[in-house]
Amino acid sequence: MTKSVDFWFDFASTYAYLAAARLEETALARGVDVRWRPILLGPIFARHGWNTSPFVVYPAKGRYMWRDVERRAAELGRPFKRPGPDDPRDFPQHTVMAARMALVALDCPQGKDFCRRVFFAEFEEEKDISDPAVLLSIAIDLGLPEDIQEKATHPENKARLRASVEEAQALGVFGAPSFTVGDELFWGEDRLDTTLIWARG
Amino acid sequence: MTKSVDFWFDFASTYAYLAAARLEETALARGVDVRWRPILLGPIFARHGWNTSPFVVYPAKGRYMWRDVERRAAELGRPFKRPGPDDPRDFPQHTVMAARMALVALDCPQGKDFCRRVFFAEFEEEKDISDPAVLLSIAIDLGLPEDIQEKATHPENKARLRASVEEAQALGVFGAPSFTVGDELFWGEDRLDTTLIWARG
Numbered sequence: 434m435t436k437s438v439d440f441w442f443d444f445a446s447t448y449a450y451l452a453a454a455r456l457e458e459t460a461l462a463r464g465v466d467v468r469w470r471p472i473l474l475g476p477i478f479a480r481h482g483w484n485t486s487p488f489v490v491y492p493a494k495g496r497y498m499w500r501d502v503e504r505r506a507a508e509l510g511r512p513f514k515r516p517g518p519d520d521p522r523d524f525p526q527h528t529v530m531a532a533r534m535a536l537v538a539l540d541c542p543q544g545k546d547f548c549r550r551v552f553f554a555e556f557e558e559e560k561d562i563s564d565p566a567v568l569l570s571i572a573i574d575l576g577l578p579e580d581i582q583e584k585a586t587h588p589e590n591k592a593r594l595r596a597s598v599e600e601a602q603a604l605g606v607f608g609a610p611s612f613t614v615g616d617e618l619f620w621g622e623d624r625l626d627t628t629l630i631w632a633r634g
Numbered sequence: 635m636t637k638s639v640d641f642w643f644d645f646a647s648t649y650a651y652l653a654a655a656r657l658e659e660t661a662l663a664r665g666v667d668v669r670w671r672p673i674l675l676g677p678i679f680a681r682h683g684w685n686t687s688p689f690v691v692y693p694a695k696g697r698y699m700w701r702d703v704e705r706r707a708a709e710l711g712r713p714f715k716r717p718g719p720d721d722p723r724d725f726p727q728h729t730v731m732a733a734r735m736a737l738v739a740l741d742c743p744q745g746k747d748f749c750r751r752v753f754f755a756e757f758e759e760e761k762d763i764s765d766p767a768v769l770l771s772i773a774i775d776l777g778l779p780e781d782i783q784e785k786a787t788h789p790e791n792k793a794r795l796r797a798s799v800e801e802a803q804a805l806g807v808f809g810a811p812s813f814t815v816g817d818e819l820f821w822g823e824d825r826l827d828t829t830l831i832w833a834r835g
Contacts, residue, residue, distance in 0.1 A: 481692055491682055493808040497821055504828070607694040620698055623824045627705070 436632045437466040439613045441601050442548075443474040444532060444562060445486065445525035446609040447502045450552040452622040453610075454511050457545060463629045469548055471535040472598045473528065474609055481607070486525045505622070512557050526555060527563035533585035533594055534568055543575040550575070637833045638667040640814045642802050643749075644675040645733060645763060646687070646726035647810040648703045651753040653823040654811075655712050658746060664830045670749055672736040673799045674729065675810055682808070687726045706823070713758050727756060728764035734786035734795055735769055744776040751776065 440456060442449035460467045478487070488495035499515050506513030516522050531551050538547035550571045554560040560567050565582060572581045584590060601611070605618045612619040612628040619628040641657060643650035661668045679688070689696035700716050707714030717723050732752050739748035751772045755761040761768050766783060773782045785791060802812070806819045813820040813829040820829040 481694075491808070493682075493806055497806060497808065497819060500819070501821070501825075508828075605694055605698060607692065607698065618698060618701070620702070621824075623822075624702075627709075 434634055435465055436614050436634065437468060438628055438632050439468045439470050441470045441472050441604075441606050441609060441611040441613070443472055443525075443609045444528040444535070444548075444551055444555065445474065447498065447556065448622045449610040450513075450556045451502065451505055451509065451511070452625055453549050453552045455509055456625065459625060460629060463633060465629050465632045469535070469539055469545055470597055470601070471532040471539075471548070471594070472601045472606070472609070473532055473594065474525075476598055477602060477607060480602075487608075489524070514557055514559050516559075520559070522555075522559065522561050523563070526561065529594075530565050530582070530585065531562050531568055533590055534572065534581055536590055536593055536597070537581050537584045538572065538575075538577055541577060543577055546575055547572060547577060635835055636666055637815050637835065638669060639829055639833050640669045640671050642671045642673050642805075642807050642810060642812040642814070644673055644726075644810045645729040645736070645749075645752055645756065646675065648699065648757065649823045650811040651714075651757045652703065652706055652710065652712070653826055654750050654753045656710055657826065660826060661830060664834060666830050666833045670736070670740055670746055671798055671802070672733040672740075672749070672795070673802045673807070673810070674733055674795065675726075677799055678803060678808060681803075688809075690725070715758055715760050717760075721760070723756075723760065723762050724764070727762065730795075731766050731783070731786065732763050732769055734791055735773060735782055737791055737794055737798075738782050738785045739773065739776075739778055742778060744778055747776055748773060748778060 438460065440452065442453065456467060474486075478485070483490050488498045503513060503515055516524055535544070535548050535551070538544040551562055551568065554567060554571060555562045562568060569582060573579065578584065604613050604616065608620055610622055612624065614628060614632045617631060619631070639661065641653065643654065657668060675687075679686070684691050689699045704714060704716055717725055736745070736749050736752070739745040752763055752769065755768060755772060756763045763769060770783060774780065779785065805814050805817065807814075809821055811823055813825065815829060815833045818832060820832070
């Protein structure tokens with residue numbers, strides 16, 4: 434029996450961006466349903482003693498990551514734009530509002546589109562997705578509720594995001610993208626196909 | 635024009651073991667030559683502030699790695715044996731002698747066989763490859779020179795290993811397995827196919 438897949442992501446993750454770009458098409462081809470699960474890596478990284486992305490903590494890994502993502506995006510035909518040294522956008526970007534809005538959006542049919550559009554704004558259109566106006570404009574464009582940011586910052590929705598982070602940690606998630614099929618954890622965009630095969634049983 | 639690939643590995647690396655198991659067959663199928671480059675990750679990890687494997691430093695990553703390697707070995711049809719909690723073998727194992735011997739062995743036609751046999755002894759036959767007797771028995775079995783350990787510990791050969799580690803670091807290597815095609819760096823067993831495509835040009 435085919436099982437559904439949970440896709441755990443932080444909008445700041447370059448590899449989650451690559452996964453998001455090809456996820457639905459790939460899953461559809463294999464007949465697998467995917468649940469998109471926005472989380473924040475900050476609290477997870479904090480438990481490893483990192484106060485930012487490991488790609489910033491470990492410069493050799495960071496240099497490699499940018500080049501690797503550039504190559505992989507080219508393979509996938511995506512117009513990835515690497516933030517330059519003079520780029521005003523931070524890496525990693527602050528993604529709390531994006532994640533909270535995504536939770537609300539994912540209750541609507543446009544949810545996955547919203548998530549993809551946020552990733553593309555960040556990594557292809559050189560936009561600052563920590564800016565609520567950038568996020569709101571994507572939401573409105575997709576016909577999501579105009580009060581989405583009020584819904585997003587409602588205490589119940591904030592608590593929902595915290596609960597997602599805790600659920601991810603309990604499943605062993607330590608980076609993004611991660612995929613789970615029941616208790617089985619897969620880490621990395623390059624594990625997507627293995628995950629889908631696993632879900633098919 | 636097809637370029638050759640350098641395969642950088644520490645014998646302690648589980649993912650390097652997986653790469654070693656399928657490397658030559660995969661490269662042959664694509665008409666690519668691979669140079670096996672034993673190194674030590676210790677001095678490289680030390681620059682990241684780690685005094686052991688990141689899989690020990692970060693337990694969540696470590697738990698994931700063992701499960702992931704188990705799944706991947708099954709996919710490749712390899713009889714991987716995960717060290718149990720009561721296993722006398724350390725993880726990561728001490729690999730200085732193995733790396734020094736591999737450098738000598740790789741000057742002979744049996745070199746790649748020696749490297750594979752060491753990985754299989756470690757991860758499939760539950761042997762302690764920090765034990766020089768285990769290593770010598772593999773070497774003798776393959777018809778390598780009986781004085782291989784004297785050659786391995788000769789100051790010139792020790793210096794050769796240090797130079798390899800420095801060369802790897804200069805290329806940006808921060809983990810194993812890594813592959814390089816000229817200045818282009820690829821990290822991870824799951825990047826082997828991409829590397830070979832790159833080498834084909």
